[in-house]
Amino acid sequence: MDLTRCSLNSATVRGLDVDRVVAAAASNDFGGVGLWRDVVAAVGAEAAGRAAADAGLHVSSLCRGGMFTAAAEADRARAWDDNRAAVDEAHAVGAECLVLVCGGMREVGLDAARALIAEGVARLAPYAAGAGVALAVEPMHPMTAADRSAVTSLSEALDLVDAVGADNVGVAVDAYHLWWDERMPADIRRAGPRILSAQLSDWVTPISGELSSRGMPGDGVIDLAGFLGHLDAAGYDGLVEVEVLSDAWARVPEQALAAAVEGLRGI
Amino acid sequence: MDLTRCSLNSATVRGLDVDRVVAAAASNDFGGVGLWRDVVAAVGAEAAGRAAADAGLHVSSLCRGGMFTAAAEADRARAWDDNRAAVDEAHAVGAECLVLVCGGMREVGLDAARALIAEGVARLAPYAAGAGVALAVEPMHPMTAADRSAVTSLSEALDLVDAVGADNVGVAVDAYHLWWDERMPADIRRAGPRILSAQLSDWVTPISGELSSRGMPGDGVIDLAGFLGHLDAAGYDGLVEVEVLSDAWARVPEQALAAAVEGLRGI
Helix, strand or coil, X not given: CCHHHEEEEHHHHCCCCHHHHHHHHHHCCCCEEEEEHHHHHCCCHHHHHHHHHHCCCEEEEEEEEECCCCXXXXXXXXXXXHHHHHHHHHHHHCECCEEEECECCCCCCHHHHHHHHHHHHHHHHHHHHHCCCCEEECCCCXXXXXXXXXXXXXXXXXXXXXXXXXXXXXXXXXXXXXXXXXXXXXXXXXXXXXXXXXXXCECCCCCECCCCECECCCCCCCCHHHHHHHHHHCCCCCCXXXXXXXXXXXXXXXXXXHHXXXXXXXX | CCHHXXXXXXXXXXXXXXXXXXXXXXXCCCCEEEEEHHHHHCCCXXXXXXXHHHCCCEEEEEEEEEXXXXXXXXXXXXXXXXXXXXXXXXXXXCECCEEEECECCCCCCHHHHHHHHHHHHXXXXXXXXXXXXXXEECCCCHHHCCCXXXXXCHHHHHHHHHHHCCCCEEEEEEHHHHCCCCCHHHHHHHHHHHEEEEEECECCCCCECCCCECECCCCCCCCXXXXXXXXXXXXCCCCEEECCCEHHHHCCHHHHHHHHHHHHHCC
């Protein structure tokens, strides 16, 4: 695929600071960068946003808000404060959306986790609207349900977004999380204009830790061209991020960059 | 739970031979054993079945047939031969069902894998019926979709079973594979009398290899009592196997037995 259609997520080149992420993206003709908050925090959101803008790059997303599912009220209050801070940072950095990793079910169980997520997203939506920030609910692979997201399918995420019913709330669709689901093609059609973020990586095995074991595009089993075709058919014309959370690739970020570029070109 | 309602799957005590699996089950008042084919093959299916029967134990399942998804016709022909052998062994050992691990999508892609699985089950069903053997299609966790099962939800498995439409074909429901799915409670109700096998283990993290990283009942996050409640409500009154595929526990099968017994009693 054409790299001007792509965005380089900072997690793919973990260890690089904002300036180096931006330089890496610009020199390879990416259309944007996706940024994680730790990378942004090191220089401040406004400076990070300026660095991207000066290089002609969109900030396709800021990652992440969410984590609504703590059992203790004090922990949920801290999450609320952190979510408002994340919205403010998304505004300051000029991100096209704030990705919400909604939180796992470990502390409260599945049903309560899903209820807390619905409540949390609904509560955050007007605050984000006031800051001009869009919220992208990210359904995640079921193997992350304990500790990252009790929202395990795009079907659920869309039901949640429908229930919240706010113009600035949509979904993030990541091939790594959704590829296995027989419902995915129909769900992407259903999502249509509510797709605020699209992300790619590949499914490689064995899984070595469920959070950071992803593969470069082309190294795994996912039909990424088919996934992009579903996005096209749904009318999505935004940037597509390459987001490869991988403890192995994180040891060699420059090599990860080269592999990501090659992988994307091969789709 | 009452151990007379439970069955000890040989994979939980990997390394023990049939006689020791049977002795372990009998001495702990299990109602049955679930057997893998390698364990059965070491003594022969009739001898294994006699050992269980002499100890007053049901053979709740034989694992496994399936693996219908090879790309090469010669490999699929070998799988067909192996599936017929598995049916014959299930008959000889007196298993209440043959569990089908249907095969991953790595070689052919998701859509073709699902088509090959539907074709394979439909083809095997009459042969199994002739041998008096029930086939239990096992939906597996999406993290196993590449190499073990392109059938990733009970919804899909039930659609497949409906399409095959044979009296001797049903499903195996395993809490480890299904716990995260919002559709699971309704799917178990839908499954009703088509539930031929029920299995338990627990979800523990981090995942260290997607095939053999399971936890003992009670050590993880799954609401196993809730799962059993869904089975009860669906009218399932068969044995519930404890099947803990775990490289860690496999190193200490006697300790695994003790932990499984304690875990089941605690549900």
